[in-house]
Amino acid sequence: MSQTELVEFLGTYGEPAFRARQIARQLYVNQVDDVMQMSDLPLALRQRLTDDCRIGSLTQVRVVNTDDNLTHKALFMLPTGEQIESVLMIYKDRATVCVSTQAGCAMGCTFCATGRLGLLRNLESHHIVEQVLWARRTLRHLSKTTTPTTPTKHTDDAWWGDDGGHPDALPQHLGNVVFMGMGEPFANYDRWWQAVERLHDPQGINIGARGLTVSTVGLVPGIKRLADAPLPINLAISLHAPNDALRSAMMPVNKRWNVAELIDTTREYVHKTGRRVSFEYVLLQGENDTPELAGELADLVHGMLCHVNLIPWNPVPGMPLGRSERQRVVAFQRVLQTAGVPCTVRVERGVSIAAACGQLAGAAISGP
Numbered sequence: 279m280s281q282t283e284l285v286e287f288l289g290t291y292g293e294p295a296f297r298a299r300q301i302a303r304q305l306y307v308n309q310v311d312d313v314m315q316m317s318d319l320p321l322a323l324r325q326r327l328t329d330d331c332r333i334g335s336l337t338q339v340r341v342v343n344t345d346d347n348l349t350h351k352a353l354f355m356l357p358t359g360e361q362i363e364s365v366l367m368i369y370k371d372r373a374t375v376c377v378s379t380q381a382g383c384a385m386g387c388t389f390c391a392t393g394r395l396g397l398l399r400n401l402e403s404h405h406i407v408e409q410v411l412w413a414r415r416t417l418r419h420l421s422k423t424t425t426p427t428t429p430t431k432h433t434d435d436a437w438w439g440d441d442g443g444h445p446d447a448l449p450q451h452l453g454n455v456v457f458m459g460m461g462e463p464f465a466n467y468d469r470w471w472q473a474v475e476r477l478h479d480p481q482g483i484n485i486g487a488r489g490l491t492v493s494t495v496g497l498v499p500g501i502k503r504l505a506d507a508p509l510p511i512n513l514a515i516s517l518h519a520p521n522d523a524l525r526s527a528m529m530p531v532n533k534r535w536n537v538a539e540l541i542d543t544t545r546e547y548v549h550k551t552g553r554r555v556s557f558e559y560v561l562l563q564g565e566n567d568t569p570e571l572a573g574e575l576a577d578l579v580h581g582m583l584c585h586v587n588l589i590p591w592n593p594v595p596g597m598p599l600g601r602s603e604r605q606r607v608v609a610f611q612r613v614l615q616t617a618g619v620p621c622t623v624r625v626e627r628g629v630s631i632a633a634a635c636g637q638l639a640g641a642a643i644s645g646p
C-alpha cells in the first residue's frame with residue numbers, strides 16, 4: 279500500500295493518519311517485514327494488523343544464486359498463480375535489481391524466453407514495488423552475513439564485458455532498478471509508472487530517478503509519454519537490428535512501429551529531455567552480428583546523444599539460435615566505436631542459472 283492507501287485503511291480501524299505514516303516508514307524506510315517488530319505501534323494495533331494483513335502478496339517459489347553469490351534470481355508466484363522473476367546483481371560499487379512488469383509478454387520477440395509464454399497478465403504496481411523490497415532485504419541480509427569470496431576464474435566465453443571488478447565489501451545500498459525483467463513496461467504503462475513514483479518517493483523507498491532505467495521493445499506512444507513524464511529516469515530501447523527486414527523478422531512489433539519511426543521518436547525524446555538514451559543490441563551469431571550491420575547501425579544513430587549496449591544472447595533451450603562468438607562481438611563494437619558511437623558490451627550475469635528472463639518461469643510452467 280502507498281501512504282495514502284495506508285491512511286485510508288487505518289481509517290477503517292478508526293486510527294489517525296500519523297499511524298499510517300509510522301507504518302509506511304517502518305515498511306519502506308526501515309524495511310521491517312514483521313508487524314510485531316514495529317515497536318512504535320501499540321501492541322493491540324500490531325496484533326490486529328497481524329491477524330488481518332500480510333506484508334506483500336508474492337510467494338517466493340525459489341531463489342537461486344551464482345557468480346560467487348553476487349547474482350540472485352528469484353521466482354515468485356502471484357496470488358493468481360502466474361510466475362514472475364527478479365534478479366539482484368551485486369557489483370563493486372553498486373547493486374541493481376532487474377524486475378518484471380508483466381507475467382509473460384505479448385510482444386513475441388523470437389529470441390526471448392518470456393515472449394514464448396505470451397501475455398499471462400499485467401502486474402499491479404505493488405507487485406513491481408515488492409520485487410524491489412525483496413532485493414533490498416536480500417542485499418541487507420547478505421551484507422550482514424557474508425564476506426565476498428575470492429572470485430572464480432571465469433573462462434573467456436562465459437564471462438566478459440567490464441563490470442568494474444569484484445567487490446571487496448558488499449555494497450549496502452540498492453541504488454538501481456532496471457525494468458528489464460519479464461514483460462513490456464510500456465504495455466502496462468500506468469501501473470508501471472505508479473511503481474516508479476513509489477520507488478522514487480523520497481519519504482519512502484527513495485531511489486533516485488537516475489537509478490531507474492526502463493527498457494522498451496520500441497512502443498512509440500510510450501516513448502512519447504516518457505518524454506513528458508515528470509521524473510528524469512533513464513530509457514533503453516531494444517533495437518537489435520538496424521533495418522526493417524531484419525528487425526521485423528526478430529521482433530513483430532516492428533511491423534507496427536518501424537525502425538524509421540522508432541529512431542525519429544527517439545531523436546525527439548533526446549531533443550526534448552536532453553537525456554542520453556541507450557540502445558540494446560542482442561548479438562545472435564550469423565543473424566544480426568556482421569560488420570556491415572554494425573555500419574548500418576552507426577549510420578542510423580549518427581549524431582544522437584546515445585550509447586549502444588551490446589548484449590551477448592543468453593541461450594534459451596530449444597531456440598535455434600546461437601550467441602555471437604567473442605571475436606564477432608569485438609569486431610562489431612569496433613565498427614561502432616570507429617564511427618564515433620559509444621558502445622560497450624554488457625556484463626553477463628547468471629548464465630548458469632538461466633538468467634535470461636522468462637526461463638525459470640518457463641521451466642516451472644512446462645517442466646517436470
Ligand code: SAH
Nearest residue numbers: 390458461462493494495516558591592634
Ligand atoms: N520488454 C522490454 C524489457 C524486458 S526484456 C524490452 O524488450 O526491452 C530486456 C532486454 O533483454 C531486452 O533488450 C531484450 O531484448 C533482452 N533479452 C531478451 N531475451 C534475451 C536473451 N535470451 N538473452 C539476452 N538478452 C535478452
Ligand code: SF4
Nearest residue numbers: 383385387390393495
Ligand atoms: Fe517481451 Fe521484451 Fe521479451 Fe520482446 S524481449 S518478448 S518485448 S520481454
